[in-house]
Amino acid sequence: MSDLAWTSAANGWGPAERDRSNGEQAAGDGRTLTIGGTQYAKGLGTHAAATVTYYLGGSCTGLSTDVGVDDEVGNSGSVVFRVYADGVKVAESATLTGSAAAAHLDAPLTGAYELTLQVADAGDGNTYDHADWGGPTLTCV
Numbered sequence: 001m002s003d004l005a006w007t008s009a010a011n012g013w014g015p016a017e018r019d020r021s022n023g024e025q026a027a028g029d030g031r032t033l034t035i036g037g038t039q040y041a042k043g044l045g046t047h048a049a050a051t052v053t054y055y056l057g058g059s060c061t062g063l064s065t066d067v068g069v070d071d072e073v074g075n076s077g078s079v080v081f082r083v084y085a086d087g088v089k090v091a092e093s094a095t096l097t098g099s100a101a102a103a104h105l106d107a108p109l110t111g112a113y114e115l116t117l118q119v120a121d122a123g124d125g126n127t128y129d130h131a132d133w134g135g136p137t138l139t140c141v
Contacts, residue, residue: 001054001063001136002042007114009052012126016052017045021070022130033132035068036101040134045070048079048121048129053114056140060109065136066102067093069129075099076128080120085112095122102134109138 002018009016014025022045023030033040043065044052069077075098083091083105091107109115115138119131 001133001138002044004054007053007055009050011047011050012129013047016050019043021045021072021132022047023072031072033134034071035066035132035134037071038066038102038134040066040132042135044117044133044136046119046131046133048119048126048131050119050131052117056109056112056115056138058111058113060112060115060138060140062109062139063091063105063107063115063136064139066104066134068096068100068102068132068134069098070132071098073098073128073130077130078122078124079129079131080122081105081131081133082118082120083107084116084118085109086114087116098128
């Protein structure tokens with residue numbers, strides 16, 4: 001998905017990054033996406049509160065991705081990942097922290113025209129909430 005153009009992106013700290021962690025305020029200042037010691041060559045680096053939207057045109061059936069707080073913030077940070085298809089929530093993670101391994105999400109998208117990836121803070125503010133979408137893969141016809 002990091003090779004696809006998004007239709008919009010909003011990020012809580014600096015810009016959303018393709019194939020890099022969120023890093024700091026500048027574009028391209030992130031590192032290799034890493035969750036719980038596992039590195040991802042492809043994905044999105046965001047920071048709560050974040051929303052990244054893609055136009056699918058009704059041609060995809062699902063999304064598969066690992067999610068978690070990037071290792072660059074140590075054990076800090078706490079976020080919740082959500083996936084929306086045409087505005088309807090189709091997947092959500094538990095609260096994930098910097099000390100957690102990656103969680104896996106599978107989201108049904110059959111017939112959806114718009115996909116929204118969202119990261120929220122876990123109710124405790126967004127300090128250190130560097131949130132990675134590791135290896136997100138769309139299944140499309």
